[in-house]
Amino acid sequence: MTEKTLIIVKPDGVQRHYVGEIISRFEKKGFKLVAAKFMRIPEETARKHYAVHEGKPFFEGVVKYISSSPSMVMVFQADGVIDMARKMMGATFGFTAEPGTIRGDFSCSKGYNLIHGSDSPESADFEIPIYFTPEELADYELSDEKWLYGKND
Numbered sequence: 001m002t003e004k005t006l007i008i009v010k011p012d013g014v015q016r017h018y019v020g021e022i023i024s025r026f027e028k029k030g031f032k033l034v035a036a037k038f039m040r041i042p043e044e045t046a047r048k049h050y051a052v053h054e055g056k057p058f059f060e061g062v063v064k065y066i067s068s069s070p071s072m073v074m075v076f077q078a079d080g081v082i083d084m085a086r087k088m089m090g091a092t093f094g095f096t097a098e099p100g101t102i103r104g105d106f107s108c109s110k111g112y113n114l115i116h117g118s119d120s121p122e123s124a125d126f127e128i129p130i131y132f133t134p135e136e137l138a139d140y141e142l143s144d145e146k147w148l149y150g151k152n153d
């Protein structure tokens with residue numbers, strides 16, 4: 001069963017010119033891009049997205065951060081994409097994220113960490129419809145899927 005994940009290049013990622021670099025890493029890995037929207041996330045949408053963190057000390061801060069300036073909101077698809085994308089993103093903050101990961105390579109801030117990625121199938125199922133209607137998710141084949149996703153048996 002092929003899986004989808006919500007990936008957001010957050011406002012600091014857009015401001016710091018990392019949209020292309022981040023998309024490129026996921027493209028080269030072989031994830032299929034199925035939706036993309038460049039938008040300033042409304043505060044109310046950010047509250048809904050981060051509702052799981054409501055009441056935590058950083059909640060108001062993360063809502064303000066995410067809605068402060070445009071983001072690149074995307075959906076990528078592949079078997080196991082959720083865990084693969086989380087590994088490629090690295091730990092939550094750049095100062096602890098491993099080198100080689102997106103956060104580890106490009107961030108050392110505690111507040112700004114460049115990217116969001118769904119952390120479970122349940123989170124992806126909750127988050128994707130916040131940003132995209134079912135019609136906005138492209139259903140198509142890549143011409144090299146055999147080489148990208150095939151097994152050699």
Ligand code: IDP
Pocket residue numbers: 053058061062091092110111112113115116117119
């Ligand atoms: P994640 O993005 O790695 O899944 P979460 O713990 O789900 O991390 O937190 C959601 C977002 O809230 C983080 O990406 C970050 O932007 C922000 N955040 C989390 N913890 C803190 C904190 O202690 N200080 C400031 N911002 C935080």
Ligand code: MG
Pocket residue numbers: 119
């Ligand atoms: Mg999270």
